[in-house]
Amino acid sequence: MSDFIRINICDGVAFSSISDDRFKIGRMGAALITPIAKKTAAANALLSCVLTRSCKKYPDFTALSRKLNSLYGASLYPSFRQIGDYQAITISASGIDDKYVPESVSSEIAELLCNILFEPNVENRLFCDEDIEQERRQLLEIIDSEYNDKRLYAIKKCTEIMCEGESYAIGRYGSREDVEKLKNEDVYAAWKQLLDSARVELTMLGSSDPEKALSGFRKYFGNSPRTIEKIPVVSKVPESVKRVSESEELSQAKLVMGFRSAYFRRDEDCLANSLMSIVLGGTPTSKLFLNVREKESLCYYCVSRVDNNKGLMYIDSGVETENIEKTEESIMKQLELLQKGDITDDEIDSAKLAVKNSLLSSLDSLAAMQTYYVGGTLKEDQLSPAEAAAAVDKITCERIVELANEVKLDTVFTLKGKE
């Protein structure tokens, strides 16, 4: 069904291909992964937007869009995510599988992705000013509009407070001010630096021949030695609980509780930590859902999730302003029950089934597979979804309780409705 091949092109540059003929589209991506730093985060993010806007061969937005349209609506887009204390800038390209069209869309897309990465619209060591300004304006709007979604905004605030002073708090694209201050030279320097020293994960998924893309990447990276920047991830134990509150014209208050949890780089440990969080608040039969929502009717959602790449856990909910305290108490009570080992086999079994279901389902989606593999690059080892599902079965109740006891409340952020 699907064949997984991984090739090291040169130091820090790996090409993974999953040959799979079940899909109607093919997908390629280049993820550039580098430690998050105040100096470069914004430039890297803006760079990814500028790169996907034009290139030497298709030198403006419309020319590139029309080229993509002529390839049966192929798409090319940037994304930025955070993997622990690292920033990952990904350029993704996808298009219809060659078997449905008269021409070879996949080889054109592979070529286009190489054009975008290695032959951007650069002259005299600068990008086109218009591209920079247009993309800067749009990136600022994206940053500003995070405030529009109050649930995401509250989680972001909680992170900034909890991880103040750590590079993790800089986030996936730096601050608004950082983006505003960027000069064309900074974006050019970011391009050079990422190609020289970022960890590069190239992926190709679908039924097309990977050779075309591979040879394009090989041509650029060759065997030249590269120095990859590495940093240790900061994981902490909180000294005391930080509490911050804001208020706004809202019908519903948002409660976000940020915890420090255990930090691991071994996949099996990460899976156990995830399972612990799912038992607590990851499914409609979890402790939080059954008690905070179903029993006490306090909310519509109350969910926990861990960030294994950093050693953090979040629990968030939307409630009436006057119920914030009651909800927090109710959540802490459920966590304490878990820490004391008050947990049934049924709870563990259903959480295991849910985790396995989601792992195995990811094999049915190219986008999910890409996210899975890129997201795991910083781990010591990376299990395949099937291996991970098998590993989940072996996790014991004692291990879950042990990990629950590593969870320590660090920050509570509340966004209250105004009276």
Added chain:
Amino acid sequence: MEHPSGLTILVYPKKGFNSIYASMGTKFGSIYSNFRFNGKEVRVPDGTAHYLEHKLFESEDGPAFQKYAKTGASANAYTSFDMTCYLFSCTDQFSESLKILIDLIQSPYFTEENVAKEQGIIGQEIKMYDDSPDWRVMMNLLQGLYHVHPINVDIAGTVDTIAEITPGILYECYNSYYNLHNMVLTVVGGADPDEVLKIVESTIKPSAPVKTELIIPDEPYNVVKSYTEQIMPVAVPMFELGFKEDSMGRYATNKEMLCTSVLMNAFIGEGSALYRKLLDEKLINSSFGYEYFEGLGYRCVIMSGETRKPQSAAEMINDAVRKLHKTGISREDFEIAKKVVYGKTISAFDSKQAIAGELISGEFTGRELYEAVEDIAEMTLEDVNKRLESQLDADNCCLSVVKGE
């Protein structure tokens, strides 16, 4: 196929896939608030269809989520304007999960106590949507476009209307619309059609057909107002620009839908001159998009996005619309847009969820999924320009804006 019980069963096998996505839908959504059941007119509080969806998860022998927890299936449900669907996706124990799904739909259990308990939960869901600018900008638009059609009412209702819901009302809706003759079961993924049929046979309780009839008031052609705005705590204003058109008293056909897709891609897709002009003038960003929004008694084209200058964006689009009606789409733009729509239509078959959604809505609206690809191949420039004549009336549109103070 239609099963003797009245249930329509659609199976879309996908070889070599791990997961199976099953969904059971009834043609009953929020716009079904006024109907005739066995000759008697019924009017239910706003938000009843959605409330019913929540409550159906409970049965006399416990909540359905507890049962799914034993199979590992990931289960959910949603209520839209014109349907309610219950679904699960699984990688193991498919037959057990399918039995749970069919059983949950066939064993309503509404009591004073469990109905009352849901008020707090759904009340918080409603408030979450009240604070969502994306949702508000759309509902405000629909209220600006539609005078009397129930599409202008929020799917979940309000905290006040849901307070009127009783077990009796839920049973009345259930008996009217959760009849197998009004429902579809779709299964997409690595499932065997015979196995699906066997499980249905062993689980289903046949139901006699009932006579229900949706009552929709006559909606005038004209919009209610051309501008509506709401102040909310947002950093970048959001807008939706809707062009109302004649609903024709029926669902749109595949061909109409596809012609609209080609038309819109050529007119305002990312490769168009208009899109570029809007970008250059800093009036849109990559959040910009458009959709054709249609159902029984309503049809409109909606464009949406974030912008610092909603009025200027709307003006530029409206000027271009007026010009478009004079010139039509060019042959070059048509050919390229057709390729895009073909590619997107094929790509959609990679998502089980999308296939299931299309199969169910296709069954309810009389649109055949497989015909779409042929319809695109046969489409001509004349078809698209003809389609334009009944769409994008610049004198019949509404701009909805949500902005900060």
